[in-house]
Amino acid sequence: MSDKLKSVKESHEYKEFVKLSELGLVLPNKICGNENCKNFESEMEPDLRKREKNAKNLILNWRCRTCRVYNSVYAGSFFSLFRKPVKIILAVIKCWAAQISATKAKSVINLNLEHQLTEAMILGVYARLRQICTLAVDKQNLKLGGSGKVVEIDESLYCKVKHWKGKDLKRRPVWVFGLVERADGESSGRTYMQIVKDREAQTLLSIIYDKCESGSIIFSDCWASYNKIAMFKNFTHKTVNHSVNFLDPNNGACTNRIESLWRACKQKFKEMNGCKRVYIQSYIDEFIWRFNNNVTTDRIACYNLILREISKFYRPGISLNEFEEKVLSENRTSFEEDELSNENFETCSSSGSTSENEVNAEDIFSEFCVVYRRMKTIQLQ
Template structure:
């Protein structure tokens, strides 16, 4: 079951057509078919009717959905599995309105479902491994354009790098490794990225993030923003001066930040074309979603699907999402 690749939503619907098939798949992924109590890992477990289990130590009942994104859901698992497939395969994501139509559920339910899924995307952004080789650092801003606002809603001095009405996101991209074989460039490993939403783009916000994810003495490329000043003490730091219309160092063509700019482009098209707006409260979840898809883009669809399911033991309650 794990090795089967899903090339369409029809194949997912066929493979996981019933609640029981989905439950069996989750039990194999979570427990390797040997139930483990979410209350006491070492406790003996008794199998009960209706896919339920009982923890001997605590005396509590549980299912494979307990403590996961599927905990206490009233939406059947086949729809959850189709939602996950759609989210990880749509390059720019999918809106709650569209997902609600596709699954024939309310927009409110689809919104809650999407945020439960996004809470599990954070696993890829939270991995502790550090970047090396050639890395690019940059920041981008997400929010409405002032020129599109009604006259009484315009924000003064909000152009450029201002974050009065926008949320800044800092990112670091590690370029993939390649090799020339028989005259052709062959990618040995893909590029990877890590991103975090921050309150501002000051040195105090940018540099701790970079230092936590990039190995010392790594080649680091950024633009001329003053928040990157001083990084030459830790890295082989190169600057591409965008203010002077410089986008590549012609003496050394590898010195550019075009790779991470391409990643921002995907996120911008998602923001403008699919969602239209991300709240400051939830923006990190949307960022995590894009990081997950970008970093795992070279995996087979079924491997990405199972990777998310295997790390989906994160429960997000509706009250948590809507609390001020």
């Protein structure tokens, strides 16, 4: 081994790369793809160089010794989406794992790593991580409850229409329907939440039917849409009347767990002062992912897990289009563009206000399609 190669392999950059390749985040080697090269299809060597003369950071490349073709070892990986040194992107992911806001992350990273990150760049990484969560939650196969197990269900208003006139006529309330298992000896309980177009029986029952295993015991409030739950899949249905008490003294039903989840989930929106409507489901997906994997309060476990999820769902070599198609199909109902999609909303702290029952909420799913398409065109830095 030449001295130069030896020093490359001892560098911090190379060791970092090896660690990430062991996690499956980047390919561990590369062969020369130059057909005119004598060493066509033989392995390339790692090589460290500066992008330009005065650049601060060294870039780790694969380089062919014969034809001297080279490109970044991170080409085609998740990291190549952000045009920043890998150690910076990893620092951003650490901040995300610790649930640090983009504003704070920016000052922490710029101070400690002497870099000039913008908030937009950090938000770009955060948005990609939420897309990973959307895929990792595996909504299709996520089933809750089971014989004799308790599942609490509830609906919650995420986006309220303040005055039902003027500009607000165009706005639509956003209802989220949620289910959560009670913790038992085997598990600490998982959750599932999704935006619903309305709170009609058909809408809610079809989700309950799909998400709850046969024989589950379902606790809910007295919302009329739930009346027919016990007709399906051997479900037992118990209700608690919130206008009277929060724990039904006769049947033991209560929905404290789902309500505390609403508070926790909405806290994030509050800290952000609301967010664009299109992002609501992706933040909810992130919440579900953290909760179901039990990493909500453990930033190190969260960081390690999200790296593993990235290697699974953004495996090196996947095309960005293919990735986004998958994310989109997880949250798709319609493809239509919607001009309201960029509108900000304020979260409601109260859950289940029924004053707007008569509002016939339109389908807002189309909004999700818009954001994922737009993300393709967002220039990160």
